[in-house]
Amino acid sequence: MSAPKVISETKREVKHNPPPPVTHTRKHYWLAESSEELYRSIVLSSGVFPVYISKKAEQRIRNHALNHGDDGIEVMGFLLGxxxxxxxxxxxxxxDVATTTLEASEVSVKFDKGNMGELFDQLDGSGFDYMIVGWYHSHPGHSCFMSPTDIRTQKSMFSEGYHCAIVVDPLKSEIEAYTLDGDGYKPIPFTVYWEEYEDSYGKLYKKKRRKG
Ligand SMILES: [Zn+2]
Known part of the structure; x- marks a missing residue:
C-alpha cells in the first residue's frame, strides 16, 4: 500500500468551508458534565466548534482505548484530518486516526519511531491528503487531564493553533479535548459528526469515500 501524502500546514492553504451541520453532529456520550454547558452554548448560538471528530475516528479512538483498558495500558495515536x-x-x-506499535506501560506511552512505516501503511491511499491535526491517548482509570509529560509532548509536536489533544479514560467513560494555553492547557469544545450528509454537503466529503 502506498503511503498517502502528509502535508505540512505551511504548504496548505486553509480552505473556507462550512462545518458539518448541527443536524449531523452530536455530543460525545462520554463528554464530562463539566463540559456540557460550553457544548450547549455553542449549539444554541449556532457557533463553530474548534474540533469536529468523525464518528469513525471517535469509534476507533474509543475501541483502541477500551481494548487495552482492562490491562491498564495507555494507548496513543495520531489524529488525521x-x-x-x-x-x-x-x-x-x-x-481518521492512525497508530502503531507502542512502547506502552501503565505510566507512559510513546510512539516507536522505528514503526512509522507501519503507521503510514494504515492510511489508505484513496487520494485524501491527510494532515496530522493532533494526537490522542488514554488514561485508563485516571480521568482526563494533561500531565506535565503530555504538555511537553504537545509543545514539542503539536504546538500549532489547530492541534488538539484528545484524552480518553475507557474505564471511567470520559473524554476531553485540549489545546495549549500559555504554559499550560485548556479544554476545548468538540463535537462528533457522522458522514451520511456527504451527498448534500458537496464534493469535499465525497473525496474520502472508499471504494467498495
Ligand atoms: Zn496523559
Missing part, C-alpha cells in the same frame, strides 16, 4: 475556516473561525476536522 484537515483545517478549515468558516466566517473567520478556524476549525479542525478529525477524519
Amino acid at each position: 484537515e483545517v478549515f475556516e468558516h466566517m473567520g473561525t478556524k476549525y479542525t476536522v478529525v477524519r
